[in-house]
Amino acid sequence: MNTRIEKRIELKAPLSRVWRALTDHREFGQWFRVKLEGPFVAGQLSQGQITHPGYEHVRWQAVVQKIEPERLFSFTWHPYGIDPQVDYSKETPTLVEFRLQETPTGTVLLLTESGFDKVPAERRAEAFRMNDSGWTQQMKNIESHVAQRQ
């Protein structure tokens, strides 16, 4: 079962340009809408403040995993970790990976976010709220949630 998010986007820009936009913390902040406190360093915590309108109270926290020049940039974080009242540090993070490939017309960016199935074993036995509802989505839809868009 594909429970990861995958995106593929073609960019009409040179590989080196895209790499800079991904890994220069100021440029990253422009499109990701976060004001980061310092450069990305592999193995280190990256912190900052979200600048997206309406979410300025939210802290950005991610741990940089890999910086392989012009190939791979990855970090772990907590998706949906936006409630300031909640301590997400004990939650298992998801892995976000940006992979780049040079093409004749520019650069292809492949994004994946994975690890939604990682949950400590003891929690699997937790009782969950149960409701009745119509079976409105086919099994396949879970896989196709990853609308492969350009």
Added chain:
Amino acid sequence: MSRSGSDSSVAKRRHHAAVCAALGDETRLSLVTTLSGGEPRSIAQLTGGSKMTRQAITKHLRVLESAGIVHSVRSGRESRFEFDPQPMNELHEYLGRLSAQWDQVLSRLKTLVES
């Protein structure tokens, strides 16, 4: 990034993670596919046609049950397992929201590098 919504509680996320984990196995996925037809089935029915033992199938059904994907219902002297679509619908919605947010973020990246 606007990771917004009413689902920001840890409990919800654990639930999604548990549903993902429960579905991340071929046998369980195949059990879910069978049960999603709507008809509750007994362990004997679910074991028939499979190379797995009744015990192994039961273990997988318990995992699905703890994630809320199936419920066991008594039917006379035996238990039958019934599919509940709710957890998978919620997971689908959750991943759909995250997916849509990535679309927005990546389109801003595109604007930046192509300008």
